[in-house]
Amino acid sequence: MEPSKQSRGGKDLFRERLDAIIDLKHPLVRLAGLVPWSDFDEAFGRFYKPLGRRAKPTRLMVGLHYLKHTFDLSDELTVERWVENPYWQYFCGFEFFQHALTAVTDGVILPEKGEVNFPTLLAGAWAIGGCPGSP
Numbered sequence: 001m002e003p004s005k006q007s008r009g010g011k012d013l014f015r016e017r018l019d020a021i022i023d024l025k026h027p028l029v030r031l032a033g034l035v036p037w038s039d040f041d042e043a044f045g046r047f048y049k050p051l052g053r054r055a056k057p058t059r060l061m062v063g064l065h066y067l068k069h070t071f072d073l074s075d076e077l078t079v080e081r082w083v084e085n086p087y088w089q090y091f092c093g094f095e096f097f098q099h100a101l102t103a104v105t106d107g108v109i110l111p112e113k114g115e116v117n118f119p120t121l122l123a124g125a126w127a128i129g130g131c132p133g134s135p
Contacts, residue, residue, distance in 0.1 A: 018090045018097060028091045037062070037093070063092035 022029060040062045048055055067088055068078040082088045086097055 015096045017095055018086050019095070022086050022090060026087055028087045032091045032093075035062075057093060059093035063088075067091070 037059045041058045044058055044061075064078055064082065067073070067082065068075065071078075071081075073081065082092070083098065083100070089098055
C-alpha cells in the first residue's frame with residue numbers, strides 16, 4: 001500500500017510547531033528545504049503494492065536512512081536519537097515533536113548500505129555543503 005502523507009499546515013492547540021522552536025538556519029533544516037522529496041515518492045513508488053497496511057511516509061524512510069548513514073548508527077540508535085532530536089524529526093517531515101517511537105516507527109527496518117544507491121540519490125542535496133557527512 002502506498003505511504004501515508006504527512007500533514008502540512010495543521011494546527012494543534014496544545015503543541016508548538018517544530019519550525020517555531022528550532023533554528024531555521026541549522027544545516028539539516030536547510031537541507032530539508034533543498035531535498036526533492038517528491039522525487040523519492042516517484043522513485044520508490046514502484047515498490048508499493050496496493051495491499052496490506054499503509055506504508056510509512058517515504059520522507060520518513062529516506063530521512064532515517066540518510067541520518068543512519070551520515071552518523072554511522074545502527075537502526076536502534078538512529079530511532080533512539082530521532083526521538084530525542086527535533087532537527088531530525090523536522091528533517092523527516094514532522095511538524096510537531098514526537099515523543100514515542102511506536103507511533104512513527106513501528107516495524108521500521110532501515111536498508112543496509114548497498115541496498116539503496118543512497119549517495120547517488122542525495123548527491124544534489126549534499127552539494128549545498130555544511131551538512132554532516134557531505135562529500
